[in-house]
Amino acid sequence: MTNNNFAWLHRGITEIFPNQLDSENITDNLMQLLLKSDAKGTPRDRPLRIKLGIDPTGTDLHLGHSIPFRKLRAFQDQGHTAVVIIGDFTAQIGDPTGKDKVRKQLTAEDVKQNAETYLQQLRPILDFDTPDRLEIRYNSEWLSSLNLAKIQELLATMTVQQMLAKEGFNNRYTQETPIYLHEFLYPLMQGYDxxxxxxxxxxxxxxxxxNIAVGRDLQKYFGQKPQFGVLLPILIGTDGEQKMSKSLNNYVGLKEDALSMYSKLEKTPDSLLANYFELLTDLSLQEIPENPREAQKLLAVEVVSQYHGKEAALTVQKTALELISNQNLANAEAVPEFSLNNVEFPAKLFYILNVSGLVNSSGDGRRQIQGGSVRLDGDRINDPNFTIENSLELANKILQVGKKKFIRLIS
Structure with a gap:
């Protein structure tokens, strides 16, 4: 059996486990399941159920989050059933993976609101419309009803030593950072999903x-056929160094406006281009232009098209060029607008930069001005105390920070 039939599966993945494809004593493997039969040739009587869980611990998803969901869509397109687990119960515990301290616990109301915005952001990726291709489940459906006897049964399936083998727990134990007992429940609950x-x-x-391996162990314990795990890489952020994260400000959000998405992606570091094309688009890697600048523009158009449509992507490409070249600023299309109605004048420009979201704080706004990164309708502003007397002075002007962030001010 060759992997050519499974190019869609192998694209951009790190590992499939267990991988018994090369074993002489093969009993089953994911490829055979996808070919609609088991090792003995017995046909499957249903589509595969492909699970992907997400804990709604925040309000915004970014392109890094999109990677497993894009793979889930690939399974949907092959006729299988995507089972999206909204971890409304587990989110109140918090996944300890990769954390050097206990996560803050969320309220049920926080989680509910976050879940609604997550699903809205996933609509451009998943097939929500084809019958039997998507199940959305909330794990409070089964986890909230577990009694103490059932929880004790789950806890008895693992040892403390097994839990401490988990990298995050091991590091915290070695560093004598507190590990709370409720955190041990998280892998078991995700596995029970x-x-x-x-x-x-x-x-x-x-x-x-x-966590996925714990799910396999629990399925065996409860008499089910254990699942396969398909692991995908963690996306490096636009800084080219650390994983994509909102807190590191190296992210592209799924609900960002088209121009902001395009402006960030067309500056993708050369070293990340092949990786971004593989993980974030369906283009053949042979189609990537050799010229890095052309590759950046193609990547930006492809990704923006997924979330805003091809027409919007081409429009913002034109707009970005006009903004960067400081030409036709007044007529530049697709620039997101910011209303000055709630700004009290006279006002410092660094304050407007902050309340409009172009910078993270007023202090950051002052630093951006002093660093020469701020332009107003193409004119560089260098005075950190630059003051605007009334909103009419700014009406319909474009405020710009660096080469990636733009807004049109309206009064």
């Missing part, structure tokens, strides 16, 4: 291998 939905495959980042 696989039992509850009878998952055949679970998708996750490379940091989720331990």
């Amino acid at each position: 696989s039992v509850a939905v009878n998952a055949d495959v679970e998708l996750g980042g490379t940091d989720q291998k331990f």
